[in-house]
Amino acid sequence: MTLAPHPGPEAALGASWQRCELKYKLARDTARPILRMQSSEVTPRLQEMIERTGGRNGIFRQLAGIAAETGACLVVTDADGVLVRLEGKQGSRDLFERKGIALGSVWDERVAGTNGVSMALSERAAFTVRGQDHYFSLLKPFSCTAVPLFDAENEIVGAINFSMVDRGNHADYLFARQLLGAAADRVQRLLFERRFDSSMLVTVAPGAGRDLLQNNELVAVNEDGIILGATARAHLLAGSEAPAKLKGQSFETVFGAEPASLVQVPDRVLSVRHGGASLEITARVPSERRVAGRPPKPTPQAAPANPRRRRLAPSLNRLSLGSERMAAMCARAQAYYRRGLPFVIEGPSGTGKSSLVAALTDDAGSAQMMTVDCATLDDIPEDRAYFKTLVGQAQVAGALSDSLREPVTIVFENVDEMPGFAQAGLRAVLEIFDATEGTDMPRIMATSRHSLRQNVEQGLFRDDLNFLLARAVVALPALAERERIDALARDLAGSLAGAEVEITEEALAVLRAHPWPGNLRELRNVLQQALMEGNGRRISAVELLDLAPPATLQAGAPAVPRSVANYDERSMIEDALAGARWNVSQAARTLGMGRATIHRKMKQFGISRPA
Known part of the structure; x- marks a missing residue:
């Protein structure tokens, strides 16, 4: 199945309206335009939907809870657009059901006109239809944001949708798209891992990004390095037209890395440049995924051009070598991180702030981490919009925390150089975390070359942000202040030489x-x-x-x-x-x-x- 080029939301909406009017002959002011199936017809569709999405998925329960809190309704449909599950507060559900949004309602464009579910299914992508964009007048009070659900073979199995009273607030649409998109990604990953449980799985991700919810794509590869399948957007990282185009091709040809070489790289991570883009490629070959206990068959092919080996994160013990004071700071940072307490790591350049962050996240198994270099931010529209997006992504990550298998971490590097507008944005993020109880929100760390307290006194840093961010401070000693440089020098030299x-x-x-x-x-x-x-x-x-x-x-x-x-x-x-x-x-x-x-x-x- 191929993906048609996305014409853009405005063009797609215009084309849909034209079909509704000229092809389907739908009357916009129809009093009861939504076709509704009998419950006896809905039940088998719901059972099939449960089976195709991997069982009674806890993610849908979480989405239902979030919908109730926000006044929205969670709509789950099958691949035909038939509503098989509706969740929300009773008052909201009553309002929606009076307008035809109810169990068994059919959201096929041919009968329901232009709507979020039909657009997401036809475009194979997240889609928001605002109140004014609905074809039928009866649906004008509502906005609908829908995201398609894919199985392991990238076939559409249904859609998840947030319907809400349209307040004209773009933040509502953005939050719904990010939330539903993250949930849909997790559903497909679950199905993909089950489908290819005996194959080598390779994770492919953009080499650098500022997207907390950026999803790493999975590619299944056989022992000869041939692609067996890939998740929904892996082809975009390869510059290919559609997921089906990847199947049967050599992974090395498509992504610029030979799979057998991945298991020979420390931590099995390669950073490569392919097609002008930087990609991070990670092999996932746990013993239970090997066929008959065999690793992927090595080939005599050359390693990928210009691979960069990622240095393994140092352990906390190694960072503490030769200094009891450094050991105390590492232990303090580990305690703060495990408790989820926001904290700042302070110290002059080169004292090991980034290494400590890497050691903490590696020790906790945090695979989802976003790093923001505050020194690179400028007071421009793009960076202002980025911080607004970050607020919404932080909410989404916290809302879906129960479905994550590892903690989500946000690291603000060089926070002492953060411009004023970004300080206001970060304050908004931290206030959300501070006001949220009972939810495992993303863990926050920051690094600073200077004392934030001194920056506050000099008027360079907001005092309210300092109180929220620096719940605790980990001050790393300079190298000259460490007690035994001998042990550190010997260990570092041995690491560089690969021998004593x-x-x-x-x-x-x-x-x-x-x-x-x-x-x-x-x-x-x-x-x-x-x-x-x-x-x-x-x-x-x-x-x-x-x-x-x-x-x-x-x-x-x-x-x-x-x-x-x-x-x-x-x-x-x-x-x-x-x-x-x-x-x-x-x-x-x-x-x-x-x-x-x-x-x-x-x-x-x-x-x-x-x-």
């Missing part, structure tokens, strides 16, 4: 003496450069000459640790040769000496290459 690295006492003394204005980021760069200049398994003071220039490596030099002050010329030359794998020319370049000078000093000190 020896760091000499003289080199450790140089590392302890350095002020580290760039914190962990600077330490990482220094160690990486040292490993590149040396043999990759040993770091001596010679590889750290940029931190401790040769002039300071002389006996009696002030403000230099004793172990470094006693670092004589012979030791320096031996370390340079060892780091260069006894390549005299390379050692000479490292020390800034001539090759002949190195040979002369080797002879002078009795230095010879080990056997």
